[in-house]
Amino acid sequence: MEPVTPPRRVTIVDVAQHAKVSTTAVSKVLRNAYGTSPTMRAKVRKAIEELGYRPYAAARGMRGQTYTIGVMLPDIRNPFFPEILDGITDSFQDTDYQVLLGPGCNGVAAEARVTEAMVDRGMDGLVLIAPVSPRSHLERIAGLVPTVVIGRHGPSAAYDTVTDDDLAGAALVIDHLTGLGHRRIAHIEHHETDPIRLIEMPNAVRADGYRQAMHAHNLADQINIVSTTYTQEGGYLGAQQLLARPQRPTAIFAGSDFTAMGVLDALAEAGLSVPGDISLAGYDNTTFAALGQVSLTSVDQAGHHIGANAARLLQDRITDRHRPTTQIKLSPTLIPRRTTAPPP
Amino acid sequence: MEPVTPPRRVTIVDVAQHAKVSTTAVSKVLRNAYGTSPTMRAKVRKAIEELGYRPYAAARGMRGQTYTIGVMLPDIRNPFFPEILDGITDSFQDTDYQVLLGPGCNGVAAEARVTEAMVDRGMDGLVLIAPVSPRSHLERIAGLVPTVVIGRHGPSAAYDTVTDDDLAGAALVIDHLTGLGHRRIAHIEHHETDPIRLIEMPNAVRADGYRQAMHAHNLADQINIVSTTYTQEGGYLGAQQLLARPQRPTAIFAGSDFTAMGVLDALAEAGLSVPGDISLAGYDNTTFAALGQVSLTSVDQAGHHIGANAARLLQDRITDRHRPTTQIKLSPTLIPRRTTAPPP
DNA sequence: TTGAAAGCGCTAACAG
DNA sequence: CTGTTAGCGCTTTCAA
Numbered sequence: 001m002e003p004v005t006p007p008r009r010v011t012i013v014d015v016a017q018h019a020k021v022s023t024t025a026v027s028k029v030l031r032n033a034y035g036t037s038p039t040m041r042a043k044v045r046k047a048i049e050e051l052g053y054r055p056y057a058a059a060r061g062m063r064g065q066t067y068t069i070g071v072m073l074p075d076i077r078n079p080f081f082p083e084i085l086d087g088i089t090d091s092f093q094d095t096d097y098q099v100l101l102g103p104g105c106n107g108v109a110a111e112a113r114v115t116e117a118m119v120d121r122g123m124d125g126l127v128l129i130a131p132v133s134p135r136s137h138l139e140r141i142a143g144l145v146p147t148v149v150i151g152r153h154g155p156s157a158a159y160d161t162v163t164d165d166d167l168a169g170a171a172l173v174i175d176h177l178t179g180l181g182h183r184r185i186a187h188i189e190h191h192e193t194d195p196i197r198l199i200e201m202p203n204a205v206r207a208d209g210y211r212q213a214m215h216a217h218n219l220a221d222q223i224n225i226v227s228t229t230y231t232q233e234g235g236y237l238g239a240q241q242l243l244a245r246p247q248r249p250t251a252i253f254a255g256s257d258f259t260a261m262g263v264l265d266a267l268a269e270a271g272l273s274v275p276g277d278i279s280l281a282g283y284d285n286t287t288f289a290a291l292g293q294v295s296l297t298s299v300d301q302a303g304h305h306i307g308a309n310a311a312r313l314l315q316d317r318i319t320d321r322h323r324p325t326t327q328i329k330l331s332p333t334l335i336p337r338r339t340t341a342p343p344p
Numbered sequence: 345m346e347p348v349t350p351p352r353r354v355t356i357v358d359v360a361q362h363a364k365v366s367t368t369a370v371s372k373v374l375r376n377a378y379g380t381s382p383t384m385r386a387k388v389r390k391a392i393e394e395l396g397y398r399p400y401a402a403a404r405g406m407r408g409q410t411y412t413i414g415v416m417l418p419d420i421r422n423p424f425f426p427e428i429l430d431g432i433t434d435s436f437q438d439t440d441y442q443v444l445l446g447p448g449c450n451g452v453a454a455e456a457r458v459t460e461a462m463v464d465r466g467m468d469g470l471v472l473i474a475p476v477s478p479r480s481h482l483e484r485i486a487g488l489v490p491t492v493v494i495g496r497h498g499p500s501a502a503y504d505t506v507t508d509d510d511l512a513g514a515a516l517v518i519d520h521l522t523g524l525g526h527r528r529i530a531h532i533e534h535h536e537t538d539p540i541r542l543i544e545m546p547n548a549v550r551a552d553g554y555r556q557a558m559h560a561h562n563l564a565d566q567i568n569i570v571s572t573t574y575t576q577e578g579g580y581l582g583a584q585q586l587l588a589r590p591q592r593p594t595a596i597f598a599g600s601d602f603t604a605m606g607v608l609d610a611l612a613e614a615g616l617s618v619p620g621d622i623s624l625a626g627y628d629n630t631t632f633a634a635l636g637q638v639s640l641t642s643v644d645q646a647g648h649h650i651g652a653n654a655a656r657l658l659q660d661r662i663t664d665r666h667r668p669t670t671q672i673k674l675s676p677t678l679i680p681r682r683t684t685a686p687p688p
Numbered sequence: 689t690t691g692a693a694a695g696c697g698c699t700a701a702c703a704g
Numbered sequence: 705c706t707g708t709t710a711g712c713g714c715t716t717t718c719a720a
Contacts, residue, residue, distance in 0.1 A: 009697090011696095011697055011698085012697065012698060012699095013697080013698095021706080021707085022706065022707045022708075023697090023698080023699090023707085023708095024699085024700085024706070024707060024708080024709095025705095025706065025707080026698095027698065027699055027700085028699095028706095030698095031699085033699095033700095035705060035706080036705075036706090037705060037706090040705080040706080054460065054463075054464050055464065055697085055698075056464060056466065056696090056697055056698075057402075057405075057461075057464045057465040057466065058401075058402045058403075058405030058406050058410060058465065058466045058696085058697080058698095059402075059406055059696075059697030059698040059699090059712095060697080060698060060699080061401075061402030061403075061405070061698090061712090062402050062403055062406060062696090062697080062698070062699085062711090062712040062713065062714090063697090063698055063699040063700075063711090063712060064698095064699075064700095064712085065699095066402060066465070068465065070444075071447075076420065076426045076429065077423065077426050077631070079421065079423075082420045082421050085420065085447055085448075086448070089447055089448040098446075098457075098458075098461040098465075099447055099448075100414075100444040100445065100446060100447075101444065101445035101446070101447050102442075102444060102445070103415075103429055103433055103443060103444075103445050104429075104430070104433040104443075113442075114442075116398065117401075117442040119398075120398050120399065120400060120401045121401040121402065121410070121412065121442075122400065122401065122402045261635060261636075261637075264636060264637055265636040268636055268637075287421070287632075288631075288632070288635070291605060291632070291635075291637075291638070292605075292608060292609040292612060293605075293608055293612075293635075293637045293638050294635070294637050294638075353713090355712095355713055355714085356713065356714060356715095357713080357714095365690080365691085366690065366691040366692075367691085367692095367713090367714080367715095368690070368691055368692080368693095368715085368716080369689095369690065369691075370714095371714065371715055371716085372690095372715095374714095375715085377715095377716095379689060379690080380689075380690090381689060381690090384689080384690080399713085399714075400712090400713055400714075402712085402713080402714090403696095403712070403713030403714040403715090404713080404714060404715080405696090405714090406695090406696040406697065406698090406712090406713080406714065406715085407695085407696060407713090407714055407715040407716075408696090408714095408715070408716095409715095
């Protein structure tokens with residue numbers, strides 16, 4: 001057997017003929033526009049129902065809206081991002097907008113490709129989650145399409161932003177650890193060199209928060225940072241480096257839960273127990289952290305809340321492109337679990 | 345400060361004027377169509393470059409192609425799906441197609457909404473990953489747009505399929521466990537009642553594979569199934585039910601890694617050690633299973649391979665809508681880790 | 689090999 | 705309140 005050629009789509013013209021009205025009328029009913037009598041609405045609705053009509057987005061796109069929101073997700077594997085995504089999709093659930101995701105955006109080039117593709121497809125709004133693209137690119141995109149950027153510190157005149165307070169999050173961890181009696185607290189950061197990203201990226205802000213919090217606790221002389229990446233491997237290598245240094249830390253603040261997973265591997269390999277020998281905290285409160293076998297102390301960012309706020313900002317911006325940009329900063333909370341305890 | 349109104353997009357007309365040729369010429373060069381001289385191609389390419397022209401997908405869509413592939417992912421949280429997705433996107437990397445994901449497709453209604461939205465947006469091809477929709481809906485969609493279905497057993501005349509051999513996967517697990525000396529091997533399945541899904545869904549096939557393999561090992565009298573869901577909670581509840589039954593199993597085959605995570609929780613709560621008291625195997629070989637702290641024996645499905653095959657089938661079908669449908673079945677492999685050992 | 693022109697389905701001026 | 709009509713940017717006959 002073989003698939004057959006698809007039948008011609010039902011168009012607004014078919015509906016108009018069936019309902020014995022003009023196409024304008026149909027269009028207006030579709031968009032709940034001004035100037036339609038209840039009688040006409042009923043007739044049109046009935047025809048739409050009977051014919052199974054659905055508006056063709058490409059044609060609508062040619063006249064302005066596509067009713068599509070694009071979300072750029074840097075890493076679909078990071079269990080933190082789905083929360084944000086849910087927050088976004090839930091907010092658009094009862095609207096005519098459909099949310100579509102751009103996958104595989106690892107790196108500046110891939111991000112550019114995906115964002116351009118979204119612009120080309122006439123999307124009505126964009127949410128960029130933790131983009132690594134240079135600011136100039138973000139602002140260019142935002143100049144073309146209403147855009148909200150999540151997880152990038154530093155305000156912009158071109159786009160709205162939603163961030164979690166990474167400075168406060170890092171402080172939560174250090175407060176928790178010092179409260180338990182730790183002094184030799186090390187940090188594993190995601191390496192960053194670009195001067196703008198050094199200010200704007202969450203990883204850089206977390207490292208900064210670590211430094212500031214250590215100062216605040218009069219532990220400036222204990223500051224001990226190793227610079228790898230926010231990956232399991234980065235955590236593994238980072239922990240090995242830390243263990244090789246003269247004074248072994250009694251606690252490690254890993255910049256992300258992924259990193260913490262690698263730290264756990266390295267510590268297990270070195271025959272060290274957690275939290276017996278070393279305490280460990282992560283960041284993002286991912287599913288990994290919550291697993292009973294892992295039970296990692298972590299910082300929760302309320303991803304759903306972040307996404308919902310981004311969606312609201314985006315809808316506002318779509319409504320009024322000229323309103324001043326808004327920056328929303330949300331507060332993280334600490335989730336203490338079994339990987340942190342008083343030092344030995 | 346406030347964002348400004350975006351400048352008018354560069355169109356094919358601008359390019360034509362700039363290059364001093366017709367719009368037809370530009371269109372042909374864009375699509376590498378027949379009937380363009382090298383001189384003309386060069387002129388047009390130069391103009392495109394200088395003006396930074398990008399084709400507007402909505403306009404293209406009105407005449408046929410949108411150069412967009414839609415992928416429906418049921419659960420973005422399942423760490424198995426990103427592998428498939430990578431396989432798909434990698435295959436489309438060097439083409440003009442852009443892959444976009446439909447998020448939040450949990451349940452029949454949500455799936456319908458997303459698939460319809462993709463059809464409305466004139467997508468050129470669809471990949472549906474492990475859809476739960478009734479077969480009739482899948483075939484209707486496939487009648488409208490070239491479609492490949494992943495992870496749904498049972499051939500269709502309307503769409504191509506790529507599946508992993510779940511029957512063989514279940515057998516791998518049972519072979520492994522019996523090889524270790526287990527006889528009382530229980531299974532936790534995802535509850536299914538719909539008669540068609542009972543044949544087509546991977547979870548149902550895995551349960552079937554468990555039964556067949558137990559028979560093959562002359563352990564038909566030991567068959568012990570509990571029916572919950574493929575979630576952490578489902579695993580937790582399933583394990584509790586198993587422990588409450590008269591003869592405690594020496595091994596549990598959980599239908600998914602998610603399920604296995606819940607089993608681990610329940611066993612820990614009951615004071616049972618893994619694999620000391622009970623061996624445990626999962627399915628999907630997700631990131632969870634690979635975590636050092638967990639180290640779960642699992643079945644690997646070669647997700648990247650699945651995705652790549654689906655992409656190839658889709659491209660073939662887009663090229664020729666009338667070719668007979670193809671069914672591809674891939675073979676899983678067992679990844680033994682530390683949660684399985686000989687019975688006590 | 690090249691270009692003129694029609695039209696895809698929809699929206700929005702504008703006229704009635 | 706309702707309908708006529710002119711495009712949106714692109715592809716595709718068809719004629720030159």
